[in-house]
Amino acid sequence: MHVFTKTTYLLNHIEGLKPFPKIGFVPTMGALHKGHLSLTETSLIDNDITIVSIFVNPTQFNNVEDLEKYPRDLQKDLELLENFNNKIIVFCPSPKELYQGTVASQQFNFEGIENEMEGAFRPGHFDGVGTVLSLFFNAITPNNAYFGEKDFQQLQIIKKLVEIKKMKTNIVGCPIFREANGLAFSSRNARLSIEAKKASSFIYHILKNAKDNFGIKNASEITEESIEAFKKNPLFELEYFIIAETKTLKTVNEIQPSKKYRAFIAAFIEEVRLIDNIALN
Numbered sequence: 001m002h003v004f005t006k007t008t009y010l011l012n013h014i015e016g017l018k019p020f021p022k023i024g025f026v027p028t029m030g031a032l033h034k035g036h037l038s039l040t041e042t043s044l045i046d047n048d049i050t051i052v053s054i055f056v057n058p059t060q061f062n063n064v065e066d067l068e069k070y071p072r073d074l075q076k077d078l079e080l081l082e083n084f085n086n087k088i089i090v091f092c093p094s095p096k097e098l099y100q101g102t103v104a105s106q107q108f109n110f111e112g113i114e115n116e117m118e119g120a121f122r123p124g125h126f127d128g129v130g131t132v133l134s135l136f137f138n139a140i141t142p143n144n145a146y147f148g149e150k151d152f153q154q155l156q157i158i159k160k161l162v163e164i165k166k167m168k169t170n171i172v173g174c175p176i177f178r179e180a181n182g183l184a185f186s187s188r189n190a191r192l193s194i195e196a197k198k199a200s201s202f203i204y205h206i207l208k209n210a211k212d213n214f215g216i217k218n219a220s221e222i223t224e225e226s227i228e229a230f231k232k233n234p235l236f237e238l239e240y241f242i243i244a245e246t247k248t249l250k251t252v253n254e255i256q257p258s259k260k261y262r263a264f265i266a267a268f269i270e271e272v273r274l275i276d277n278i279a280l281n
């Protein structure tokens with residue numbers, strides 16, 4: 001398996017491949033799990049080569065402590081990828097290498113979707129995401145890039161990014177990969193105790209309940225009941241439960257049959273912030 005830390009070495013390697021390959025790209029922040037591998041698997045099927053980046057992007061963290069505590073284990077990640085498929089190319093640049101100097105965000109206008117949910121609770125987060133993906137896309141120019149619906153708002157932001165910047169990369173959304181108890185795989189789960197991991201199936205339970213009730217109860221009723229259920233669970237501190245339309249990501253109270261909706265949750269357990277969502281229709 002090839003591992004590169006310098007952009008020029010990565011590009012030299014790709015240019016040496018004949019014929020020039022169709023490139024799939026899976027950006028990650030490492031601490032890899034089965035969710036990341038499911039994206040990688042899809043890319044391996046669709047493309048000639050698959051580049052998996054491992055890069056904890058400092059500019060998308062609005063909280064220094066969260067950045068410091070973010071789980072990192074490059075050696076374990078490399079072993080996992082090597083065993084999974086040794087044809088993968090890993091790109092793990094340093095912040096200085098990728099940003100080519102000052103590690104700072106550009107500012108973006110994603111037509112308002114950057115101000116909802118994660119954007120509202122993590123100021124500057126999507127400027128950091130837009131910046132790092134612009135850098136990666138400009139350097140690698142992938143044909144396809146793979147993102148999980150686990151971070152549904154991020155997926156919509158990146159679709160907007162390539163549209164605004166007229167980039168040629170095709171953005172592919174991939175389904176959420178879950179543990180048997182419904183908990184969505186996340187690098188942050190590594191920070192949870194065994195008990196908290198078990199208890200976190202509660203998030204999926206609430207989402208599933210919202211889906212079951214969608215079309216029977218109205219959106220505000222489902223929202224109120226979900227917030228109430230979180231208040232009764234002492235292990236969690238809910239940041240938001242929102243039912244939103246999938247294009248604008250604006251909170252809705254009334255449903256229009258022609259539109260698509262999802263329910264979104266951000267909640268803390270053992271001071272770890274977890275997010276999840278589900279398609280309602």
Ligand code: AMP
Pocket residue numbers: 027028029030034035036038039146147148149150151174175176177178184185186187
């Ligand atoms: P991260 O390393 O958390 O930045 O995630 C890298 C990519 O993996 C993003 O596109 C995420 O949406 C995706 N991802 C993370 N967790 C999951 C999951 N449980 N199922 C599917 N995709 C995921």
